[in-house]
Amino acid sequence: MIHNKLLIAGSIILNLVFTIHILYNNTTTWSPTWTNRAALEAEAAASVSCSGHGRSYVDGLGVLDGHKPCECHDCYTGKDCSVLLKDCPVDANSGDPLFLEPFWIRKAEESAVVESGWHRMSYTFNGYGLFVSAELEKIIRKLHNVVGNAVTDNRFIIFGAGATQLLAASVHALSQTNSLSPSRLVTSVPYYNLYKQQADFFNSTNLKFEGDASAWKRSERNDDITQVIEIVTSPNNPDGKLKRAVLDGPNVKYIHDYAYYWPYFSPITRQADEDLSLFSLSKTTGHAGSRFGWALVKEKAVYEKMKVYISLSSMGVSRDTQLRALQLLKVVVGDGGNEIFNFGYGTVKKRWETLNKIFSMSTRFSLQTIKPEYCNYFKKVREFTPSYAWVKCERPEDTNCYEIFRAAKITGRNGNVFGSEERFVRLSLIRSQDDFDQLIAMLKKFVSKAAVVVDSI
Amino acid sequence: MIHNKLLIAGSIILNLVFTIHILYNNTTTWSPTWTNRAALEAEAAASVSCSGHGRSYVDGLGVLDGHKPCECHDCYTGKDCSVLLKDCPVDANSGDPLFLEPFWIRKAEESAVVESGWHRMSYTFNGYGLFVSAELEKIIRKLHNVVGNAVTDNRFIIFGAGATQLLAASVHALSQTNSLSPSRLVTSVPYYNLYKQQADFFNSTNLKFEGDASAWKRSERNDDITQVIEIVTSPNNPDGKLKRAVLDGPNVKYIHDYAYYWPYFSPITRQADEDLSLFSLSKTTGHAGSRFGWALVKEKAVYEKMKVYISLSSMGVSRDTQLRALQLLKVVVGDGGNEIFNFGYGTVKKRWETLNKIFSMSTRFSLQTIKPEYCNYFKKVREFTPSYAWVKCERPEDTNCYEIFRAAKITGRNGNVFGSEERFVRLSLIRSQDDFDQLIAMLKKFVSKAAVVVDSI
Structure with a gap:
């Protein structure tokens, strides 16, 4: 009898445990509906290990044919990237x-984004600037505030496909039109080569690359009349030094390339407070592939010209990218960086x-x-x-x-x-x-x- | 005794049912881990109804402050977009x-994308073209094959931020350099205004917009020497007519803008088989906000020049956008369109x-x-x-x-x-x-x- 009673008691207790388990599960676990497929796909790709020397992406080579391949880091090979090639060039x-990248892997949950098929199909953001997410603009201001690397008060913010596109837009906005003589673009040696490449390749009637700013300063052409645009890269690419403008005068305009002005690379010695400053998500969060950057612009007229440039060259920055950048910067700013x-x-x-x-x-x-x-x-x-x-x-x-x-x-x-x-x-x-x-x-x-x-x- | 036995049997059966339920749940329901937060956020935003006259987005106005607002369609207002403004301009x-948009809402599950925080942070796609997703290129070829609107064999494919950026890249690639006289850009009236706007605004030494192709043909300047680029828009924007080139001669190069050459707008009368054709995701799937387009290019030299243009102006197209475009086109192509x-x-x-x-x-x-x-x-x-x-x-x-x-x-x-x-x-x-x-x-x-x-x- 005692044996039976124990059996009943045990069974009932077990029933209670099960009941609680099911009730608990139903009330606290949320069952995704339309996001399920995409989530499953993303987690499946992420779960491929690639030996720590590669990565499997949802849009990786061969996925259309049902493969989930590893994309190996340089010098690693094999199906799971486990083989290190001998004497491989670095x-x-x-x-x-x-x-x-390891930071973002650690922040998997906080940084993931689900984009619905109908997300922002329109050209414009309703009720705000034409091509610009208001929330993203807001969080960029917050980021600068938190890091203390740039003044954003009384500044317009413009988005571009990386500092790359914004550089072209800035130079275009600052170069003079309807003039017999083109504006001269100078910077300090050693300089980031894109400045020269863009100027040469786009070959605008209004612009000519002239190389080193100090050489220009010493030359007889350094008068107060010829329009000059000086790009100041600080910290400098390639050498990492903090820089100040070399030229001055009423005929000189400045573009400050602050792509590297983040605590990873340099002490934050002061708040940048310039007429036109460029930043890039690539060196802020490490997302070079997203092609996102922004400019802080003091003068309305320059801002408007840059907007026209961005508009005519690409009608703004991908809204998919703006969505993602917002999420990434949320994570960055969340704990003050x-x-x-x-x-x-x-x-x-x-x-x-x-x-x-x-x-x-x-x-x-x-x-x-x-x-x-x-x-x-x-x-x-x-x-x-x-x-x-x-x-x-x-x-x-x-x-x-x-x-x-x-x-x-x-x-x-x-x-x-x-x-x-x-x-x-x-x-x-x-x-x-x-x-x-x-x-x-x-x-x-x-x-x-x-x-x-x-x-x- | 019988009563007791029944009780035990009942309890054991119930336990078995519970056990099976839990085992079944564990084997067939997948519990998302790191994608959970993002999925929950996306579904919460999507569940805001906005009366069918607006939409709530995860990056909508005020989300940083915890709001989930409706962005109302034109002429609708109110917290849930339920109020139609009287006499509102259209x-x-x-x-x-x-x-x-209604199509993509219907295809919510198939079209959603989860992007991890570490997704394609690099500038380059490993093991393939510099800035280009191989799978996306593959599915674009498949799309044209399925629709029958363009030949893709022996064509290079290049991506851009919408047909907008590709247009600038094409014109740049086809205009002659190192010449005393700029290439002339013509098209047929009525024409899409961006052709003129870009040429005027970017103000390249190598290009001049000349307006109507037929007027050019009749003019005395129509010799066999002056380099001419003719843009053929088919179906035409604004009037929707299928168009053929107006000019011919050894000095004429063509850009075919096929942005609207999809079954929504026009009969597909033939496979486009041109030197340089432009397409846009905006008019293919309706995702104007993604800023994605592609060009089919026959000549390697032109393709290479366009690649340099895209590279110097934006270092390729956002990888976030490429990921999403792949998913959208998977849905389109899945049932042959x-x-x-x-x-x-x-x-x-x-x-x-x-x-x-x-x-x-x-x-x-x-x-x-x-x-x-x-x-x-x-x-x-x-x-x-x-x-x-x-x-x-x-x-x-x-x-x-x-x-x-x-x-x-x-x-x-x-x-x-x-x-x-x-x-x-x-x-x-x-x-x-x-x-x-x-x-x-x-x-x-x-x-x-x-x-x-x-x-x-």
Whole structure:
């Protein structure tokens, strides 16, 4: 009897447990409906491991044929990217900001976006600016406020397909029309090559690229009449230094390229407060592929001209991208930038420590040095940790530094691309950890060998 | 005892039922993990009804402050867009392709996309073209194959931020450099104004807009030497007619703007097989806001030049947009285009029937007429159902048709914007159903009143 009673009691308790379980599940778990398929697809792609040396994307090669392939990092191969190729050349060329990818993987839940099939099909945002998400504009202002890297009061904000498109729009807006003589575009050597490339390629009647600002200042053409546009890149690409304008005068207009003015790369020494400043999502959150940037513009007339440029060249920035950028910046701003900037700065700082250790063994090569400064964001004096190493080949016979590194299987970017000497080469330090690890492995062999050679002479 | 046994048996059976229920649930229901938050957010926004006269978006005005507001269609107001404003002016200006929105709402599950925070952060697509999704290119070829509107064999495909950016890229690629005389850009009146606007605004040394192709043909400047680029828009914007090139000669290059060459608007009479053809997602799926288009290019040299243009102006198209376009086109192509083209054609056809009925009462206004043709897609002879009504004011004194409609609270686009006479006005027929319904309501009052006046004279 006791046995039976126990059995009944046990069974009833179990029934109660089950009942509670089901009730609990029904009330607290939300069952997605139309988002289910897409969510399942995204999670399936994300669950492919690729050995940590690659990634599987929902729009990866072969998905239309039902494959879920790994796209391997450089130098890794095999179906699951587990095979490291021997003696594989290292890519240290472009500033692909993959160093922030681990942050976003960690923030999977907070940063994901579901876009419905009918999301913002229209050309315009209802009730606000033509091609611009009001919320995105709002959060960009908040971001600058939180980081303290730029004044946004009394500034118009304009969106573009990366700083790339905004640069073209700015130069166009500032160059004079209906003049016999074109506006002259100058910047400081070493400079980001796109400035020259765009000016040459788009070949506007109203603009001519003239190269180095200091050279222009010294030249006899530096009068108070010729219209000049000076681009100030701060921190500078390639060398990471904070810069100020070289020219002055009533005939000079300025574009400040602040793409790299974030705590990852530089102390935040002051709030930028310029007429026209450019920023890029690529170097803010690491999303180069999204092609999103913004400009802070003081003058209404310049803002209007830039808007016409963006409108006539692409009718604004993809609304899909604006939706995503909003979500990403929500995550960044959520904790005042604390987590992402600490993560990103920590990563780049560690990379610089590794790099400095290697180059300190060498007299053949030198790196740029910049004195630490007080950072208003981190509230302390800190090192500069630029996104690129600007390497100089010190031996007289090493006239082409790019080729010397290339022979050692490291592809950087030639100094002459930046209007500088071939004695310099730029190495990117913000790529994926795999790329950086391979760079270090190659450099160790190469630089230390060079050090030995030097020492033995 | 029997009572007890029954109790035990019942309880055990119930336990079994519960166990099966839980096991079944665990094996067939998938519980989303990191996609949950985003899915919940998207479904919450979608569930706001806005009375059918507006929409709530995840990035809508005020979301950062926790609101989930309705963005109301033109002429609707109130918190839930339920109030129709009296005597509200009708917007029939831009070609906002919202007529396809109901299709995508119907296809909610199939068309949704989840984008992870780490999705394609890089500038490049690994293992394929620099800035281009291989799968998206593949499905675009499939789409043309299914619709039969363009040959894609032996064609390069290049992506741009809408046909807008590709147009600028094409013109740039085809205009001659290093020449004393700029290339001349011509097209046929009435023409899409962007052709002129871009050429004037970008003000390239290598290009000059010259207006009407036929006028150029008749002029003495039509020699075999001056380099000419002719843009052929087919179906034409604004009037919807199929067009062929006007000029010929060894000095003429062509850009075919096929943005409207889809079964919604025109019979598919032949496979386009040109040197350089432009298409736009805006008029393919209705996603104008995504800023996505593509060009089919025959010559490698032209393709390469266009790639440089896209690269220098925006470093390719947003990867977020490419991901979404892939999903949308998957839905379109899935059933050979059957559902979307029938839905879209059905909608525009019905709108034309309504419109024709109204205008048939009038001698004051006339509409363009185009003879039906055999459509290779629908496999039958069918009417043209252009995206725009190209309205002519027939009375001698009605010299400005745009102003006459504006006075009747209908905003179209002035004929002179298309290089044509002010006696014409373009009315958009592909906007939201609300916009169309309002247009019809206004037209009924206006045109029938005009008809009465005419009849009474």
